[in-house]
Amino acid sequence: MKNKVSVLFLLAGVLFAACLLISNILASKIIMIGPWSAPAGVLVFPLAYIINDLIVEVWGYAKARLIIWMGFGVNVLAAVFFMLGIWLPAAPFYEGQEAFQMILGSSVRIVFASLAAYLAGSFLNAYVMSKFKLLTKGKGFSLRAIVSTIAGEGADSMIFITAAFAGIFPLPVILGMIVTQALLKTGYEIIILPLTILVVKKVKVIEGVDTFDAEISYNPFRLKQI
Secondary structure: OOOOOOHHHHHHHHHHHHHHHHHHHHOOOEEEEOOEEEEHHHHOHHHHHHHHHHHHHHHOHHHHHHHHHHHHHHHHHHHHHHHHHHHOOOOOOOOOHHHHHHHHOOOHHHHHHHHHHHHHHHHHHHHHHHHHHHHOOOOOHHHHHHHHHHHHHHHHHHHHHHHHHEOOEOHHHHHHHHHHHHHHHHHHHHHOHHHHHHHHHHHHHHHOOOOOOOOOOOOOOOOOOO
16 A cells, blocks of 8 residues: 655645745845845745754654755756746747846856755755754754754855855855845744744644654665655
């Protein structure tokens, strides 16, 4: 008999991929938050880390690994079709080609920076969350959620901002963007933590699952282990 797929796990995976896709589109705009600048993707990207925490906490690292690669695949697919849509000739009456290309036509550098940062940050977040849960024997969800977010978001922000904008923006601006992104995303996690705790508890009760990753491989490429 084949294993059934949890509806809640499926929904979490879909929402995770959607957040990543939306954040990458928003990242083409740099916004000001007080005196600091940051890619607009900071508005939605923290949700992906909260969902990552939920998946690791309830279903474990192996399931999170699957979802992380699924999100990666969705974003690669989106990038390919964005490029195809830009490359195909526009209708004679269509006047939005320049704007269309500006928003969706991120440079190869931006795409690779985004994907590399996403993989590093997501896997680091999942690893810290999983290991911390074993270390604390399942206690202190709030602390491990915050610590894993600091680790993951910090790595993501540093890799993306540096790889995408080094040589384009002055060093002080780049450092400011890195710090701003990391602080905003971590602050977002802390503010929404009560809701995250409530959702995690509810999902554990509904699913009847509370996974501890005692005997798994943390190799990001070990997809056969689900």
